[in-house]
Amino acid sequence: DIQMTQSPSSLAASVGDRVTITCRASQIVSSHLNWYQQKPGKAPRLLVYAATRLHSGVPSRFSGSGSGTDFTLTISSLQPEDFATYYCQQSFSTWTFGQGTKVEIK
Amino acid sequence: EVQLVQSGAEVKKPGESLKISCKGSGYIFTTYWIGWVRQMPGKGLEWMGIIYPGDSDTRYSPSFQGQVTFSADKSLTTAYLQWSSLKASDTAVYYCARQGYFDSYGLEHDAFDLWGQGTMVTVSS
Numbered sequence: 001d002i003q004m005t006q007s008p009s010s011l012a013a014s015v016g017d018r019v020t021i022t023c024r025a026s027q028i029v030s031s032h033l034n035w036y037q038q039k040p041g042k043a044p045r046l047l048v049y050a051a052t053r054l055h056s057g058v059p060s061r062f063s064g065s066g067s068g069t070d071f072t073l074t075i076s077s078l079q080p081e082d083f084a085t086y087y088c089q090q091s092f093s094t095w096t097f098g099q100g101t102k103v104e105i106k
Numbered sequence: 107e108v109q110l111v112q113s114g115a116e117v118k119k120p121g122e123s124l125k126i127s128c129k130g131s132g133y134i135f136t137t138y139w140i141g142w143v144r145q146m147p148g149k150g151l152e153w154m155g156i157i158y159p160g161d162s163d164t165r166y167s168p169s170f171q172g173q174v175t176f177s178a179d180k181s182l183t184t185a186y187l188q189w190s191s192l193k194a195s196d197t198a199v200y201y202c203a204r205q206g207y208f209d210s211y212g213l214e215h216d217a218f219d220l221w222g223q224g225t226m227v228t229v230s231s
Contacts, residue, residue, distance in 0.1 A: 001168065031210065031215070034215075034218075036151075038151075043223055043224055044143075044201070044221060045221070046206075046219050049208050050208060050213075050217075053208065053215075055217075087150065087151055089151075089153070089218075091215065091216045091217060094165075094168070095153040095167075097150060097152065097153060099150045100150040
């Protein structure tokens, strides 16, 4: 299986901050990398597919970058509704998720 | 409305069997893979596998192979996840999700673009 490692596991930030979450794959997944947001008690929501493409309806403050094994999700200006847990997922081979990054209020 | 609606919460005893459901509507159910994702209490997401309702082709994660069974009923536009003998460690929320197809620079990419609301399964003696 391809292992996905996210960092950090959690972070505390303030509204308006720029937030960056990284995801590393244990082997090359090309650009087959997706990002999801999950709020407590809710189903996950697709934010970014193909490493860099914003899903329909996702605010432009979210962006994804990377290819190969190293990827980044950036929130340019954190909003109150962005406090949540974020997961990366590789769809290159037998899909796997990262362990998640919880974004909390500072 | 395009949606996936899952069956309600279940409380079972160890050793019992269980089948939960995921009903799709608002799109052509037989042309999209449906995936299952486990989330144990306070933990992250785990990809269990996928089923293609058009022909019931299934792919299981090695971690879940032999532990669960996926099935689908095209006429009911419903996918199922079942256990023959539950364990306490099966306690979790289970999500179904549609595997959407996206084109990016001429290459096909897949992602879970539509999710059910989740089914909480509690296994306790």
